[in-house]
Amino acid sequence: MEGGSVATPFGRRAMTLGMLANQVMAREIEDGKTVDKWKLFRALCEARPLIGVTDRALAVMNALLSFYPKDELSEAHGLVVFPSNAQLSLRSHGMTEQTIRRHLAVLVEAGLIIRKDSPNGKRYVRRNGAGAIDEAFGFSLAPLLARADEVESLAAQVTAERLHLQRLRERLTLCRRDVAKLIETAAEEGARGDWEMISMHFRALVMAIPRTPTPDVLTTALEEMEMLREEIVNLLEMHIDSRKISGNPFQNQRHIQNSNTDSISESEPAIETKQGEKSEIDRQTLPVTKGQKDADLGKRSVNAAGAANESHRSPPGLGIKAFPLALVLQACPQIADYGAGGAISTWRDLMAAAVVVRSMLGVSPDAYQQACEILGAENAATVIACILERAGHINSAGGYLRDLTRRAERGEFAIGPMLMALARANGNSVRKAG
Incomplete structure (x- = not known):
């Protein structure tokens, strides 16, 4: 910082520890560090919500930067600007002097500029014999240069959060559209399901989204909407599968019949095996008549048809997808x-x-x-x-x-x-x- 000493405010303005900390930070600028002032100002505008300055204060900062003679901020060219309030008002689009003073205080409190007041509180410059600036009194931009990396990092963070929020809005909009159209399709096709309850649940999810939602609110709403969409798709896939099975005349799904009244329940395989063994022994030891042969052939054909029908059935439990x-x-x-x-x-x-x-x-x-x-x-x-x-x-x-x-x-x-x-x-x- 110019002069290398502490600058206290003029008049009745009190000195604070925050002002002192800003001045100490301004002295820690790396040697030879330069930053494009307008690029840095755009980053400052982007990071405004995290830095805690208003848009009007940024308008005053823009006016201050316009008085800096170079496009690159650097200690080699000095970092103090000394415009009058009248000139600041002109370059701040006619802002009143009282408003300018209030927003200058905001910039000082935010640690973006430092007041370097003269003995009488006026802003002016003292030049040497060669015309170069010897000492200037006004506002030092040294804190802005010292915090350039921090400002750019905060700007990148704000940009990333804004893009994340935008993508969440887009995904939620697409998911809402999918759910609405899928419910309409299911109702028109007569698919099985409590579509009135699903439709009411969908409307409740939509109504719960606030006008200006946070990323957390959007993420929760999107997860619930995606779950609802997946559930609807599952029901529609089951409806499609049922139409394929029931509507195909070349399959036996519609006429499954088991004429073997003596068949054993599937829950008792051991009993079925024993009975099968006994019938096989009977056939080997007892004489078999022609009528018994025909009956055995008929039972075998019926059992074979039943086995073929069972082979066409889908495995149980595969029609409903599991949730995460x-x-x-x-x-x-x-x-x-x-x-x-x-x-x-x-x-x-x-x-x-x-x-x-x-x-x-x-x-x-x-x-x-x-x-x-x-x-x-x-x-x-x-x-x-x-x-x-x-x-x-x-x-x-x-x-x-x-x-x-x-x-x-x-x-x-x-x-x-x-x-x-x-x-x-x-x-x-x-x-x-x-």
């Missing part, structure tokens, strides 16, 4: 207490914890196995976690699981809205506790 594990744990945090070591990090951990919780809630193994076959192992474990969260409001967990399984088999149950409701409830409780 992180979302399930966010919506159902209580399930983590039943994981190995009190934590859940993989789907295998969640399914193991679900078996423990299933037994604790009194859900029969048969009901849980049926849920795994219809929903899939991951989704069945997710439903158990959701039931655990609402255990205090459910009279019979087993009956509730069976009902959800039957509704899912008919295409009338979706896991997404239940998960999102629990995620919002747990999120609100966390915020209130914080």
Whole structure:
């Protein structure tokens, strides 16, 4: 800083520790450091929200920089400008002197300029015999030059945040459009699902977005909207698959019939094997008539047709996609207490914890196995976690699981809205506790 000494303000303005700190910082400018003043000013305008200056104060700063004779700020050319208030008013688009003084104080307090007052408070310059500036009294731009790197870094941060917010808005707009059109398509095609409830949930998500949202609010809204879109796509894919199976005349899906009234349930494979062995012994030891041969041939053809029909069936539980594990744990945090070591990090951990919780809630193994076959192992474990969260409001967990399984088999149950409701409830409780 010019003079290398502390500059105290003129008149009744008090000296503060902030002024002293700015002057100390201004002395630490690297030797030979130069910065384009207008490029630095644009960065200062970009970083304005983080620095804490107003747009009117920046207009005064622009006027001060216009009085600096060079385009490059450097100590070699001096860093003090000394315009009068009248000249500052002209270059500040007619701003009054009282307003100029107020915004000059803002720039000083923000640590962007330093007052270098003369003995009588006037702004002027003293030149030597060669016409060069010997000493100048006015406003020093040394703090601005010293903080050039900081200002540019803050400007880059503000720019990145603005671009991030813009991308979040774009993604949310596209997702809103997708959900609206998919709901309309599902209603027109008559797809299975509670589309009235889904539509109401969609409108509630849209109405919850404020007019000027923060990035955190937009991120939460986007996650919920994407989950809703994924759930709708799942329901529509199931509808498409059902139309392909039921509408193809070359498949036997519509006429599955088993005329073997003596067949054994699939849940008892050991009994079926024993009976098969016995019938084979009977055929070997007893005489076989022609009518018995025809009956055996008829049973074999029926069993072969049934096996062929079973080979065309899709594996159970593959029609519904599983949601991200992180979302399930966010919506159902209580399930983590039943994981190995009190934590859940993989789907295998969640399914193991679900078996423990299933037994604790009194859900029969048969009901849980049926849920795994219809929903899939991951989704069945997710439903158990959701039931655990609402255990205090459910009279019979087993009956509730069976009902959800039957509704899912008919295409009338979706896991997404239940998960999102629990995620919002747990999120609100966390915020209130914080």
